[in-house]
Amino acid sequence: MKHENNNLAILIDADNVTPKVADGLFAEIAKYGTASVKRIYGDWTKPALKGWKDCLLEHSIQPIQQFAYTVGKNSTDSALIIDAMDLLYSARFSGFCIVSSDSDFVRLATRIREQGLTVFGFGERKTPRPFIAACDRFVYFDILNGQRVADGSEDSLPTEAKDISENSAKSAPPIDGRLRKMLKNAIEATSEDDGTSQLSRIGSHLAKQSPDFDSRNYGYKQLSALVEASGIANVKRVGNNPTHIIVSLK
Template sequence: MDNRNDAKVAVLVDCDNTTPEILEHALSVVAQFGRVIVRRGYGNHATLANKWQEALVRLAFTPCLQYQYAAGKNTSDIALALDAVEALFDRRADTFCIVTSDSDFAYLCRKLRERGSTVLIVGEAKTPAALRNASDQFFEWTAPETPIAAAGPAAAKPAAPVPAPTPKPKQRPRALVNAVKLMAADTPDGRVHVGTLGSYLRRTDPGFSPQTYGHSGLVSMLKTYDLLNVRQEDGGHWTVALAADNNPA
């Protein structure tokens, strides 16, 4: 991962499109990219109340109330986009985290990236590919399951043990081998830094994550491939290359 600890991050939340529970996840995601200097939540008067009001106040977000001047017109989206462009041009932020699953923001993401900004999207599983691919990196948030409370006399009975979640089956997509083959061609020894490989995979697929394929991390995922050779170098970092049998001389 690139050294972005000094980046100035703006977190802009489309409150009309998502749920307050996503906020803490978004903040934990962007903490690795730099210092959050703009926190804003956008919505109409019905949205920015109750749970949203509590979450925005607790997590120090500035609520940006937008009235709907006509039915069906979402003024919140326009306000969010204008504030993002303003923060870009006055150099308050160089990294933008947009919390939404609305593909209408894909054009905004592309414009920010054209100006050299890093764009992150935190959204739900319903987020369309058009928005995911318009970002530098997509982070999917899944709502935690709420246990159902028993009613009546049954409530006094001890709760049945919750079964452990079934681990995802480990998958080995061929695209990873193809990426190593492509990148290794440009190195003198045919080896690729695993960190560089991870950055490349996220650029080609902003939603890429080893966990999606049932692995705890990229190194452990690479070790499952017979076609690849993974090695820890003297400096402690990991490199990967095509296995000898699959690396033409």
């Protein structure tokens, strides 16, 4: 779902993010709005961040220097949080993208949402649950480039499962009872009197229940393909609009 008029502030914690995810990251962010501000925080005197150089130029990301004054203290997080609050009070943005796997940003995400703005989180599978829950939506790095890693190990998947198209459900892993129950509850919760529900409403309900829910986590690029593959519902496209999809339980 793309919101073309939404201005987003992108704040990246360089200590927790590899430049390899940049292309997929900004392609994903483009679905939600316009990246009006793109900043990345770290101690750029460290050799570990050298790999970001070309990426910063390509994506027009502004590097923010923050020296590590004390060993064991993360001054990068503090700089990011201070800037986020300044941007929040400017009232120029409809949402923030916090790119990190660090639980230190739980309170920041909560505070931004309290102000009525949307928070999109991006991080690794090891991201602490409190930070994921503090976001409106959370996307794992490993699915940004068309990959789906269920247990955090890319090597644990068969090759054909690493890049699954919408129509190749046969190569996806089996859909378990927990996922079927989650889908069933979402369909029932959003159904009209006639027992039908719009797919977009189902997706919104799932995201509210679990910010990191994403059909790509299960090997499907589209939610419609996942629902159809679950076998619990009928999926019907209405008219000539491919985005108008009606779902009803079997």
